[in-house]
Amino acid sequence: MSTTPSPAASSGTFLLGGDLPVHRLGFGAMRITGPGVWGEPQDPDEAVRVLRRLVELGVTFIDTADSYGPSVSERLIKQALHPYPVDLVIATKGGFTRPGPGLWQPNGRPEYLRQQAELSLRNLGVERIDLYQLHRIDPTVPVEESLGELARLQQEGKIRHIGLSQVSVAELEQARGAAEIVSVQNLYNLADRTSEDVLDYCEAENLAFIPWFPIATGTLAEPSGPLATISKSHGATPSQLALAWLLRRSPVILPIPGTSSVAHIEENVAAASVRLSDEEFEALTSAV
Template identity: 75%
Template structure:
């Protein structure tokens, strides 16, 4: 493993052009954890949440992923409070399609009128005239996919969103969506320990579609004393979380990891993972150890 130098750590993660015209550093930030317990309500330490957002931008992160359902709307409001007026290169992606009735409760709602309402509210809460990447958070099986994505396409034609993404889909669902709209990103559960979306990642790479893994670190049991990440981390002077992120960045040039945290110290540690470069042997060893 080698460590490269750069003025800002996130600059070392490489770049990806969303939709071919919106270039971001590949190591981003997921803003879900900024909210209260169960992704519900206000953060326990609002001032630290603001500091986290400002610090990640200082470190070169220019891709922030959030959703209307985080809080609800708490995450979007904090982003605006911390960073508006936004830096010219900052891309804020948000999502709609999951509604909330309490902590840890998530229910798909994809009615066109609901998606339009949420897009308008996100524009207001974020202080934007156009959302750069708007993602369907979940496909609502009770509503035709053409109606759900058709409404996003209308919003796109109206200039209220720039690009469209989808979340938690199969390869077949992604291709069905691409017949209706131009899909520039997919967001699925994927990490070193859970590679169940491998087929989707391979497909996204072939089609040059951004793959945004949520829950990207999932170190947990892997970082236990004597575990595969713990041993490798000690060998290379890095943390298990940094190794997990470095593995994702090495896995595919279309992967945009979005580690989230509500701590400035953890945010700084996560972004430093962009400076780590795994050799082929190290990459394969980690993959094999976890498999």
């Protein structure tokens, strides 16, 4: 049997929640749904191929949500990969309702979160969700009530670990008083670092930091920009360099680039083997 490391393994490993090892370069499963993150994908067969290919490439962390579709992403993951590989960790999220394409409304009511967690269990075909994330804090519901229900689901054995999405440091600290939190998923990339303080907090506390929209590059990828210049020296794409920068930025970062294309998932995973020099990393870091 071959002992050659998988491509995704080159990104390194993080112990999620202290007991779930994952390769740090994961996959975000939002884009395998239809336009506006609504309905079935335009090419369902390609969506299934993407999911199967990412496992072949060694990806062991998939992030999805009940609101992607709604439910479409979770059902496709089950269709493509169930029964799951023993090392595959699937995270999902609850806390949004979807009145239509491109529309998102937070709902953190305990009864709604329980309903959606139960639905995710069925859609994914699992008895316990590895990581269940509160998709957004609902400003009309005390976060202690929302997380209290997730903690009860955890005590019942239906959730293994609890995470948050798009929170401030103050909100994260408040949430940690209501439940044990192991991860935060915030907008963060090379061009948008408004969550830098949250990342620093997660690093200090050894919480996973899962950046969504990870390959946005803004103007840095323009022909005369530093990203384009450094990319050429590596024979890589600007998107690959953006992922390599995230992996270098902090050992707690788990990037989850998403795509509906097999060719693109192969390109993204190849970023795990890109190594930035100290000078290159500093040049990209200081470019924004």
